[in-house]
Amino acid sequence: MSDTVFAQTAAEARGVSKIYGSGDSATTALNNVDLQIGAGSLTAIMGPSGSGKSTLMHVFAGLDNATHGTVSIGDTDITHLDDNALTVLRRRKLGFVFQAFNLVPTLSVLGNVTLPFELDGRKPTAAELSWVRELLGRLGLGMLEARRPHELSGGQQQRVAIARALAMRPQLIFADEPTGNLDSRSSREVLTLLRDLTREYQQTVVLVTHDPVAASHADRVIFIADGAIARDVVGRSDAKTLSDIILSLEVTA
Numbered sequence: 001m002s003d004t005v006f007a008q009t010a011a012e013a014r015g016v017s018k019i020y021g022s023g024d025s026a027t028t029a030l031n032n033v034d035l036q037i038g039a040g041s042l043t044a045i046m047g048p049s050g051s052g053k054s055t056l057m058h059v060f061a062g063l064d065n066a067t068h069g070t071v072s073i074g075d076t077d078i079t080h081l082d083d084n085a086l087t088v089l090r091r092r093k094l095g096f097v098f099q100a101f102n103l104v105p106t107l108s109v110l111g112n113v114t115l116p117f118e119l120d121g122r123k124p125t126a127a128e129l130s131w132v133r134e135l136l137g138r139l140g141l142g143m144l145e146a147r148r149p150h151e152l153s154g155g156q157q158q159r160v161a162i163a164r165a166l167a168m169r170p171q172l173i174f175a176d177e178p179t180g181n182l183d184s185r186s187s188r189e190v191l192t193l194l195r196d197l198t199r200e201y202q203q204t205v206v207l208v209t210h211d212p213v214a215a216s217h218a219d220r221v222i223f224i225a226d227g228a229i230a231r232d233v234v235g236r237s238d239a240k241t242l243s244d245i246i247l248s249l250e251v252t253a
């Protein structure tokens, strides 16, 4: 079920299947998935528990190998990259935001956001540092760069994690339940921010979520059921519509 709604493709899965185990204990987590993620879009992935959302994200991020099919990030077919090449690709071309923030408690906000450069074995250039400071300002963290994570609210910590994910200007950001630990006001702020980033910086974001309110911020919602794309809803949808689709998939699961 591919589409050409967005002019450019940031990532693509072609005929991707993932089978865990073998013989009687084999589980087909993904079954022949074709999916193009449009550049500069916010795409949500929803689906019942065990439907294959995490597996799809892991296969896209090169954290897990597809059993069949190919996955591309930008122009790079990652299917046959070795572990070293995948690690470098993940560091430079992908950003991750998780429910648990995963900030380093001993580092300041600035230290956390520039960590991807340290992990890449170098210091940020002057231009990169200026980009990081622009990001911190844009995310409302400009005055907080010397603080440690424990001196920030949950919403502020998640914004630091988003700044860190954006620091190396990755082609694609994966956000896995990024608002799972936030109250509704901070959640709304973080989701609005992710959406705004796609507009302002043509950033591509893939959001994996159970929450129809979170998915209602997306430009497109992909529903996975039994390892396959069950629905592909292009355009913004309200939370009630998304919730009804999820319920119908759970009933038929």
Ligand SMILES: Nc1ncnc2c1ncn2[C@@H]1O[C@H](COP(=O)(O)OP(=O)(O)OP(=O)(O)O)[C@@H](O)[C@H]1O
Residues within 6 Å of the ligand: 020, 021, 027, 028, 029, 047, 048, 049, 050, 051, 052, 053, 054, 055, 056
């Ligand atoms: N390492 C693994 N070994 C065996 N089976 C696995 C493994 N990882 C996932 N699975 C199975 O693959 C299927 C898809 O799992 P996946 O974690 O992708 O679902 P999900 O949609 O992310 O679920 P949830 O919403 O509960 O996190 C499930 O049946 C799961 O039990």
